[in-house]
Amino acid sequence: MSELRFSGVTVRFGTRTRGLTAVDGVDLTVASGSVVGLVGESGSGKSTLARAAVGLTPMVSGRILLDGRPVRAPWRAGPHRVQMVFQDPYSSLDPRMTVGASIAEAIPRAIVRNGVTRRSEVARLLGLVDLDPDRADQYPAELSGGQRQRVAIARALAARPDVLIADEVTSALDVSVQGTVLNVVRDLRHRIRLSMLFISHNLAVVRYVSDVIAVMYLGRIVEVGPADDVLLDPQHPYTRELLAAAPRPGATPLGPPPGDPALRRVADAEPADPHHPREGCRFHPRCPVGPLVRPERGVCREREPATAEHRHRAACHFALPASHEDSHAPSDEGGSGAPTPAH
Amino acid sequence: MRAKRGSTWVRALRTPVGATGAALLVVVFLLAALAPVLWSAQASAVDTSQILRGSSSAHRLGTDSLGRDILYRLLVGTRLSVTLALGATAIGVGAGLVLGTTPMWLGARLGRIVGAAVNIAVAFPGLLLALFFAAVFGIGATGAVLAIGFAIAPGFARLTQTLVARVAGLDYIAAARIAGVGRGRVLIRHVLPNIGEPLVVNATIVAGNALLALAGLSFLGLGVQAPAYDWGRLLAESLNSIYINPSAAFATGLAVVVAGLAFNLFGEAVARGLGLRTPSAAVVSDRGRRTPRAPAPARADGAPDREPALLAVEGLCVSFPGPRGATTPVRDVGLSMRRGASVGIVGESGSGKSLTALAIAGLIEEPGRVDADRLEFLGADLRGDRVRAHRHLLGTSFAMVFQDPLASFNPTMRVGRQLAEVAEEHLGLRRAPAWARAVDRLRAVRLPGAERRARQFPHELSGGMRQRAMIGMGLMGTPALIVADEPTTALDVTVQRQVLRLLESIRATEHVAILLISHDITVVSHVCERVLVMYAGRVVEDLPTVDLPRCRHPYTRALLAAVPDLATDRSRPLTVIPGRPIDPSEYPVGCAFAPRCPLADEHCRHVDPALVADGHGRRVACWHADATPAERVGDPN
Numbered sequence: 001m002s003e004l005r006f007s008g009v010t011v012r013f014g015t016r017t018r019g020l021t022a023v024d025g026v027d028l029t030v031a032s033g034s035v036v037g038l039v040g041e042s043g044s045g046k047s048t049l050a051r052a053a054v055g056l057t058p059m060v061s062g063r064i065l066l067d068g069r070p071v072r073a074p075w076r077a078g079p080h081r082v083q084m085v086f087q088d089p090y091s092s093l094d095p096r097m098t099v100g101a102s103i104a105e106a107i108p109r110a111i112v113r114n115g116v117t118r119r120s121e122v123a124r125l126l127g128l129v130d131l132d133p134d135r136a137d138q139y140p141a142e143l144s145g146g147q148r149q150r151v152a153i154a155r156a157l158a159a160r161p162d163v164l165i166a167d168e169v170t171s172a173l174d175v176s177v178q179g180t181v182l183n184v185v186r187d188l189r190h191r192i193r194l195s196m197l198f199i200s201h202n203l204a205v206v207r208y209v210s211d212v213i214a215v216m217y218l219g220r221i222v223e224v225g226p227a228d229d230v231l232l233d234p235q236h237p238y239t240r241e242l243l244a245a246a247p248r249p250g251a252t253p254l255g256p257p258p259g260d261p262a263l264r265r266v267a268d269a270e271p272a273d274p275h276h277p278r279e280g281c282r283f284h285p286r287c288p289v290g291p292l293v294r295p296e297r298g299v300c301r302e303r304e305p306a307t308a309e310h311r312h313r314a315a316c317h318f319a320l321p322a323s324h325e326d327s328h329a330p331s332d333e334g335g336s337g338a339p340t341p342a343h
Numbered sequence: 344m345r346a347k348r349g350s351t352w353v354r355a356l357r358t359p360v361g362a363t364g365a366a367l368l369v370v371v372f373l374l375a376a377l378a379p380v381l382w383s384a385q386a387s388a389v390d391t392s393q394i395l396r397g398s399s400s401a402h403r404l405g406t407d408s409l410g411r412d413i414l415y416r417l418l419v420g421t422r423l424s425v426t427l428a429l430g431a432t433a434i435g436v437g438a439g440l441v442l443g444t445t446p447m448w449l450g451a452r453l454g455r456i457v458g459a460a461v462n463i464a465v466a467f468p469g470l471l472l473a474l475f476f477a478a479v480f481g482i483g484a485t486g487a488v489l490a491i492g493f494a495i496a497p498g499f500a501r502l503t504q505t506l507v508a509r510v511a512g513l514d515y516i517a518a519a520r521i522a523g524v525g526r527g528r529v530l531i532r533h534v535l536p537n538i539g540e541p542l543v544v545n546a547t548i549v550a551g552n553a554l555l556a557l558a559g560l561s562f563l564g565l566g567v568q569a570p571a572y573d574w575g576r577l578l579a580e581s582l583n584s585i586y587i588n589p590s591a592a593f594a595t596g597l598a599v600v601v602a603g604l605a606f607n608l609f610g611e612a613v614a615r616g617l618g619l620r621t622p623s624a625a626v627v628s629d630r631g632r633r634t635p636r637a638p639a640p641a642r643a644d645g646a647p648d649r650e651p652a653l654l655a656v657e658g659l660c661v662s663f664p665g666p667r668g669a670t671t672p673v674r675d676v677g678l679s680m681r682r683g684a685s686v687g688i689v690g691e692s693g694s695g696k697s698l699t700a701l702a703i704a705g706l707i708e709e710p711g712r713v714d715a716d717r718l719e720f721l722g723a724d725l726r727g728d729r730v731r732a733h734r735h736l737l738g739t740s741f742a743m744v745f746q747d748p749l750a751s752f753n754p755t756m757r758v759g760r761q762l763a764e765v766a767e768e769h770l771g772l773r774r775a776p777a778w779a780r781a782v783d784r785l786r787a788v789r790l791p792g793a794e795r796r797a798r799q800f801p802h803e804l805s806g807g808m809r810q811r812a813m814i815g816m817g818l819m820g821t822p823a824l825i826v827a828d829e830p831t832t833a834l835d836v837t838v839q840r841q842v843l844r845l846l847e848s849i850r851a852t853e854h855v856a857i858l859l860i861s862h863d864i865t866v867v868s869h870v871c872e873r874v875l876v877m878y879a880g881r882v883v884e885d886l887p888t889v890d891l892p893r894c895r896h897p898y899t900r901a902l903l904a905a906v907p908d909l910a911t912d913r914s915r916p917l918t919v920i921p922g923r924p925i926d927p928s929e930y931p932v933g934c935a936f937a938p939r940c941p942l943a944d945e946h947c948r949h950v951d952p953a954l955v956a957d958g959h960g961r962r963v964a965c966w967h968a969d970a971t972p973a974e975r976v977g978d979p980n
Contacts, residue, residue, distance in 0.1 A: 041835035054521045080523045092514035096536040102515075105532070106522035144923035152518070159522050174691045174924070175862055179905045179917035186916065201835060208907040208917070231909070245836040247865040247908040268789045268841055 002067045002162040004030040004053065004082065004195060009062035011048050020275050022048040024219035025062065030163060035189055035196040037210030037227065039203050039242060043274050045219040046199045047087075050167045053197070054084045066163065083161035087168040089148035093140040099126075099151050100136030106158035125154040128191070129184050146177030150184055157188075163195045164188075170205055178205075185209050203246040207231060215239045217315075218274055218282045225312035235314035237287050262293045281305050281317065289318060355616025364608030371602045375425040378418040386415035397588045405588040407580055413591045416577060417598055423484075423573040424602070427566075428554035431488045435495025435553070436546050442496060443503025447511065447534060448526045458504055464497035472497075473556060477565045484573075487566035491556050495549055502545055506538035544614040551606030558599045574599050653823055653856050654680040654703070658716035661698045661707055665928060672927040673698045674880040677954075682823060683854040685847075687867030687888075689902065690877035691924045696860045699877070700828045703858075704743050721823060738769035742817025746829035748809035752801035758812050759785070759797025765819040780819065788815040788845055807838035811845060818849070825849070826858045831866060843870050864891075864902050876902070879925045879935035882954055885962040895961070895968040898936050934966070942967040 011023040023045040030036045040046045051057040053064055055073040064071050071082050086092040093102055103125055104118045112118055123133035129150040140148055149169055156164055166185065170178040186209050188194055200206045206213060207227060214224040215238060223236040234240045269286040284290040284300040291297045299317050310319035355361045390410035397405045404413040442461055446454025464472070476490030510516065511534065519529050560566035561575025569576070574595055581591035661673035673695040680686055690696045702713045705725055718725045721740060723733045745751045753761060762781035766772045772780065778797075785793035788811040801809060810830060817825050827846060831839035847870055850857050861867050867874055868888050876884040876899045884896040894900055904918035911917070922939040925931075933951055937943040947966050954964040 041837060051517075056517055056521070080521055082521075084518070084521055086514040086518065088514060092518055094515045094519075094533050094537070097532070105519065105524055108523070146923075155518065155522070175864070175906050176691050176902060176920040177923070179907075179919040182907065183916045183919065186913075203836070204907045204909050204911070207909060208911055208913055241837055243909070245840045247906065264789075265791070268791065 002081070002195060003032045004071075004163045004197065005065045006049070006053070007063050007065070009049065009052060009064060010060045011045070011052050011057055012060045018275075021219055021277070022274065023052065026216075026219070026221055028214055028221055028224065030195050030197050031212075032195055033193045034211045035198055035209055036212045036214060037206030038197060038199045038214045038216055039201065039206050040216035041201060043218075044216045045274075046216050047167050049216075050084060050165045050197065050199055053163075053165055054080075054082050056084075080159050081162040082165065083156035083159050083163070084165040084167060085149070085152050085156050085169050088172045089145055089152050090140075090172070092152050093148055093155075095140055097139075098136065099138050099140065099143070102140075103136070103151065103155045103158050106155050108159060111160065121158070122154075125158055126151075128157060128188065129154045130180070130187075144177060145173045146180045149173060149181045153181075153184060153188075157192075161194070163197070165197045165199070167199045168201065169198075171201065182208060203231075203242050215242065218277060220282065220315060221307075221313070222283065222315040223312045230312055233311075235310060235312045235319035236283075236316045237289050238283050239314075241286075241288070260293070263288055266290075266292050281315070283316075352613060352616065355613045358612055358616070360608055361612030361616065364605055364610075364612050367601060367605030368609050371421065371425060371605050374418060374421040376422070379422050382415045383419050385412055386419040387411065395584050395587055398590045404591045404594050405584075407591075408584075413577070413581060413588075414594070416572060417574070417595055420573050420577055421598070421602075423567065423571060424554060424558065424575070424599075427484060427488050427557050427573060428550055431491035431495065431553040431557060432546060432550040434489065434492025435549060436499055436542075438493065438496035439499025440503055440542075442500035444507055444530055444534070446504070447507060447530045461497050461500045461504065465501050467497075469494045469498070470556070470559075473560065474565075477560060482565055482568065484567045484571065487557055487560045490560070491553050494556070495553060499542075499545065499549065503538070503542065506541060507534055510534050510537050541614075544610050547610030547613065548607050551603045551610065554606065555599060555603045574602075652679040652719070653682050653684070653721060654678070654858075655717055655719045656703060656715065657718075658714075659699065659702055659718060660714045661695070661702050661711060662714070663711045667928060670927040671930075672880050673702065674930075676877070676880075676882055678875060678882070678885070680824070680856050680858065682856055683850060684873070685850055685857045685859065685871040686873045686875065687859045687861065687871035688875045688877055689861055689864045689867050691862060693924050693927070694877040695880035695927075696862075696877050697828050700743070700826050700858065700860050704741065704826060705737065706743075735769060738765070739820030740823045742814075742820075742822040742825045744810070744813050744817060744825060744827040744830045746832050748806065748813045748833075749801060751813055752809065754801055756800070757798055758801055758804065762797070762812070762816050762819055765816060769820055781815075784815040784818045785812060787818060788812070788849075790815065805838075806834055807841060810834065810842050814842075814845060814849070818853070822853075822855050824856045824858065826860070828860045829862070830859070832861070832863075839866070846870060863906070864899075865906055865908070879930060880927060881935070881964065882962070883936065883964045885954070887960060890961060895957075895963045896965045897940050897942050897967070934964075942970060 006026050006028045009023055009026045010021065012019050012021050014020055026049060028036070028038075038046050038049070048057055052059050053071065055071060066081055072080055093099070097105075100119075100122045103122045107118060107121050111121060119136075122136050126133050126135060131147060131150055131154070135143070135147070135151070140151070143151065153169070169185070170181050173181060182205065185196070185198065189196070189209070198206060198209050210227050212224065213227045213230040214221050215230070215236060216222065217238050223230060223234065223239045230239060231243065234243055266286055266288050278285060280299075280301040280303055281287070281290070282304075285292065287293070287300065289297075291300045297318070303317070305315045305317045307313040307315045309322050310316065311322055312319070356365050388411060390406070393402065393406045393410040395406060395408055396402060396410075399405070402412045402414065404417065407413055407416070442457055445457040449457070473490045473494040476493050477486055480486035480489045516529060516533055519533055524532075557566060558573065558575035558578065561573050562579045564579065567573045567576050578592060578595045578599065581588065581595055585592045656679065657677045659673060659676040660671055662669045662671040672693070676695070676699050678686065688696045688699060698707070701707050702715075703718070703720075703725075707713050713726070715726055720733075721736060723736055725733060752758065759778060759781045762784060763774070763777035766777040766780050767774065770777075782793050782797050785797055790796050790808055790811050796804065796808065796812070801812075804812060814825070825846070830846070831842050834842060843866065846857055846859070849855055857870070859867055859870055864874070868891055871888055874886060874888050874891065875882050876896060878898050884894060884899045886894060891899075891903065894903070898920075901918060901920045905920060907917060920939050925935050925938070931937070931948070933948040934940070934943065935951075937947040940947065950966075952964045952966050954962045956962045
C-alpha cells in the first residue's frame with residue numbers, strides 16, 4: 001500500500017548543446033493500489049520515466065517519492081520497493097540461470113530468514129503468475145515468450161515490491177500469448193493490491209488494465225485522468241488521435257484521408273523530433289485543431305499551454321476548463337490522477 | 344543448456360584441427376607431469392668424457408658442455424616451460440579480468456579512466472612491454488613470468504571490457520540491480536558466466552603465446568637462470584654448438600613450436616566450434632531430398648473468376664534442410680488475387696506467413712527450396728529458375744515492402760537516388776527524368792517536403808517516412824501488386840494509420856493489388872477485403888473480412904478474442920490460446936492446432952483436415968467448423 005509520486009522529473013541525455021530532454025518536468029502520481037496506464041509513442045519518454053523510477057537513469061531535476069521518501073538507488077542494500085518488468089523477455093532473463101534461480105536471487109534475505117524456504121517462495125511466486133512450480137528447474141530457452149514474461153513478473157514480485165513498473169510488457173509478444181500476460185497483470189491487481197505504472201503504446205491494452213490513464217507526448221504528460229473519463233471525454237487532440245487509431249470492433253478507424261488539404265497535411269505530419277522541440281505547444285505541428293488548420297489559433301505557436309486549469313490537466317489551450325471536472329474526478333492538490341475504481 | 348554447451352566443446356574436438364591440438368596438448372601436459380619424475384637423474388648426470396658430442400645411439404640429441412644428455416634435458420625442461428607459461432597466463436588473465444571488469448565494480452566514471460589506461464597499454468607492442476617489465480622486475484624466472492603476465496593483461500582486459508559492455512547493457516543485469524543484488528554478485532553470477540566461453544578460448548591462445556614469449560626471454564638470457572633450465576635456455580645453449588650438433592637446436596626449437604601450436608590450435612578449434620550454428624555437413628546431406636506433400640486441395644472460390652488472376656498460387660511449399668531432416672515451414676498454400684484486390688495473411692510468428700510472401704517474390708535463398716503446383720504472376724510462371732527470366736516483369740510490376748525500412752535501404756545512398764535507380768534499371772530512363780520521377784513518386788506517397796527528402800540519406804528520415812519512401816520505391820514502375828510484410832509493426836499507432844491509409848489510397852487510385860502480411864488481425868481487417876489465416880505453415884481459414892465475426896476456425900476465433908480493443912469487457916479475463924506455436928520440425932500427423940484447440944478430439948489428432956470451400960467464398964480447414972456457437976467451448980462471445 002504505497003504511493004509513487006513523480007514531481008517535476010526531468011531527464012536529459014547528452015551534452016548541453018546537442019542534448020535531448022527525454023522527460024520534461026513530469027508530475028504524476030501512482031496512488032496506492034491503483035494501476036496508472038501511461039501511453040505515448042516511441043520517443044515520448046515513457047520508458048525513460050520508468051527507468052528513472054527504479055534509479056537506472058539519473059534525473060537532472062525533480063523528485064520521485066515513494067510514500068514521501070526518495071526511491072532507493074540500485075546497488076544500495078535493503079529492500080527495493082519499486083520493481084520493474086522489462087519489454088523484452090528474451091533479454092531480461094539470464095540464459096545461464098534456471099528460472100527458479102533467477103527468481104530466488106531477488107528474494108530478500110529477511111523473508112528467507114523467517115522460515116520460508118527459497119524453494120517454496122519460488123513456487124508461490126510462479127503460482128501467482130499462473131505457472132507450474134515445476135518450471136523452476138527449466139532454462140529460459142525452454143519457455144515461450146509469454147511464459148518468460150510471466151517469469152520476469154514473478155522475479156519482480158519476489159522482492160515484495162510496493163510498486164511495480166511494467167514497461168511495454170506485451171509489445172514483444174505474439175498476440176496469441178499477449179493475453180496470458182495481461183490476465184496475470186489484471187489478476188495481480190485483485191490478488192495483492194499492487195500499485196502499478198503500466199506503460200504501453202497501445203491504448204486498448206492500457207485501457208484493459210488501468211484505473212487512470214496518462215498520455216505522454218515528447219517528454220510531457222499532456223493528459224491524465226480516470227480511465228473512463230479520458231476515454232469517453234478526451235481533452236487533448238493527441239489523445240483523440242490515439243483513440244481514433246486504436247482498434248475497436250466493427251468500426252474501421254481507417255477512414256478516407258481528410259478532404260481539407262490543411263487537415264490532410266496535419267494528418268500526414270511526422271512525429272516531432274525530440275532533439276528539436278517546437279516553440280509554443282509541442283503538439284501544434286500535428287494538431288488537427290491547431291494553428292495549421294485554424295490560422296486564428298496563433299497562441300499555440302507562441303505559448304506552452306498550462307495544464308492546471310484544464311480538465312484532465314490537458315496541456316491544450318483549447319481544452320475545457322477544469323471547473324467542469326469537479327463532478328468527475330476528486331481533485332487532490334497536485335491534481336494528478338487520483339484513482340476512481342473503473343468498475 | 345549445459346548438455347548443449349558440452350557438445351560444442353566435443354564437436355570442436357571432433358574437427359581435425361581440434362583433435363590434433365587436443366592430442367598435442369595431452370602429450371605436452373603428460374610430459375610436464377611425468378618427465379621430471381622419470382628422467383631427472385639422467386638429465387642431470389654429468390659425464391665429462393662425453394662433452395659436446397653430436398647425436399649418437401647413446402645420446403640421441405648429443406650432449407652439452409657438461410656432457411649431459413640433451414634429449415632428457417629437453418623432456419625434463421617441459422615442466423618448467425609449461426609451468427612458467429601457465430603462471431604468466433594466470434597473471435595476465437587475472438589482471439586482465441580485474442581491469443576489464445572495473446566499470447562493473449567501480450562505477451562508470453572510474454571504469455572509463457581504467458579503460459582509457461588499458462587502451463593506451465594495448466597500443467604498445469607486447470614484446471616491448473615484456474622487455475620493459477623484465478627490466479623492472481629484474482632478471483630471472485619470476486621476473487620473466489611477471490613481465491609476460493603483465494604484457495598479456497592489457498589485451499585481455501580490452502577483450503573483457505568489450506564483452507562485459509555487451510552483457511551489461513542487457514535487461515537481466517538491470518533487473519538484478521533493481522532487485523538489490525550487489526555488484527560483486529552481479530559480476531560473478533550474471534556477467535562472467537555469459538562471457539566465459541570467449542574468454543576461456545582466448546586464454547588458451549594466450550597461453551601458447553606466453554610459452555613462446557617466455558622461451559624467447561630465456562633465450563635472450565633474461566628468463567630462467569642456471570642451474571634451472573627451460574626450453575629457451577636449452578635453445579640458447581645448443582645454439583652455441585649448432586655447427587657441431589645441429590639436431591639439438593633443431594629439436595629444442597621444434598619442442599617450443601609444437602607446444603605453442605598445441606595451445607593455439609586447441610583454442611582456434613574451440614573458438615570455431617563456438618561460432619558454429621548449423622553443421623554444414625547436415626545441409627549437404629539433405630539437399631535434393633523432396634519433401635512429401637499433401638495432395639493439392641480442389642480449388643473452389645465460389646463464383647468462377649472471369650477476369651484472369653493477377654497472382655495465382657497453388658500448392659506452394661517452402662522447405663529448408665535441417666540437422667534432423669528437412670522442415671517445411673510453408674505447406675500447400677494457395678491463394679489467388681485479382682487486380683486491385685486486397686488480401687491479408689495473418690498468423691503468429693513462425694506460421695510461415697512471411698516465407699509465403701518471400702516465396703511469391705522469388706526471394707527464398709539456397710538452401711531453402713520452393714515447390715508449387717502453380718505460381719503465376721500476370722500470367723508468367725515464376726517457378727524455379729524461370730524467375731530470372733521475368734526479372735524485368737518483377738522489377739516494374741511487383742513491389743515489396745518490408746518490416747524494417749532502414750534495413751531495406753542502402754545507408755550510403757541518398758533516398759531519391761535509390762528510387763531513381765529503379766527507373767533507370769527497369770524503365771530505361773536517363774538520370775534526370777529518373778530523378779524527377781523519384782521526386783514525383785515521393786510526392787505521391789505524401790512525403791512532406793519530397794524534393795528536400797529525396798536528397799537526404801535514409802537515416803535522416805523517421806521510421807514512418809522511410810516506410811513511405813519504400814512504398815514510393817515500389818511505385819517507381821507501374822506495379823500491379825504490392826506485397827507488404829509487416830509494414831507497420833515497427834511503427835507507432837498513429838503513424839501506422841498513416842501508412843495503412845496510404846496503401847489503401849494507392850490501391851483505390853492506381854488499381855494496385857495489395858497483399859498485406861501481419862501478425863495483427865485487426866490491422867489486416869482494416870485494410871483488406873479478404874483474410875487468410877495461417878497456422879503451422881498452412882492456410883486454415885480463408886474468408887471475406889466482413890465475415891470475420893462469423894469465422895469458423897477455432898484458431899481465427901481465438902486470435903480475434905485475444906486482442907483487447909476499446910470495447911473489451913474489463914471485468915473478464917482475456918481469451919488466451921493455451922500452449923505455444925508449433926515448431927516446423929515437429930508437425931503432427933493430425934491437425935496442427937489440435938494440441939491447443941478446445942474442440943479437438945481423437946479424430947482431429949489423427950487426421951489432418953483439408954481446406955474445403957463452403958460455397959459462399961469461404962474456405963476452412965477444421966473438422967468442427969460447423970459446430971454451433973453453443974457447442975464452442977471457451978468461446979469468449
